[in-house]
Amino acid sequence: MQPSNLESAMQMLIKTFHKYSGKEGDKYTLSRGELKELLLEELGTYLGNSRDNEAVEKVMNDLDANNDGEVDFTEFIILMGALTVACNDFFLEKRGKF
Structure with missing residues (x-):
C-alpha cells in the first residue's frame, strides 16, 4: 500500500533533516553550518536564496529553544510548521481571501 501524500x-x-544532521558532530542535531546548508539547499526558493549570515543566525537563535547551539528534530519541525503557515497565509492573501 502506497503512503498517502501526508505520510x-x-x-x-x-x-x-537526517540528510544534513550529523555532518558536524551529533547526528541527531543540526549545527549552525548544517542548518544554513539545509536552508539554502532545500528552501532557497522560499527564502530568496539569502546568503545573509545574520538571517541564518536569527533563525538559529529563534529555533534553539534550549540554547545548546544546535537544532534538534523538534526545533526543526517547529520551523517547518511556521514556514508552512506563512506560505499558506501568503497564498490566501494572493487569492484575495483576506
Whole structure:
C-alpha cells in the first residue's frame, strides 16, 4: 500500500533533516553550518536564496529553544510548521481571501 501524500511529506521531513544532521558532530542535531546548508539547499526558493549570515543566525537563535547551539528534530519541525503557515497565509492573501 502506497503512503498517502501526508505520510510521504512526513517521511520527507525526516529524511531531509537526517540528510544534513550529523555532518558536524551529533547526528541527531543540526549545527549552525548544517542548518544554513539545509536552508539554502532545500528552501532557497522560499527564502530568496539569502546568503545573509545574520538571517541564518536569527533563525538559529529563534529555533534553539534550549540554547545548546544546535537544532534538534523538534526545533526543526517547529520551523517547518511556521514556514508552512506563512506560505499558506501568503497564498490566501494572493487569492484575495483576506
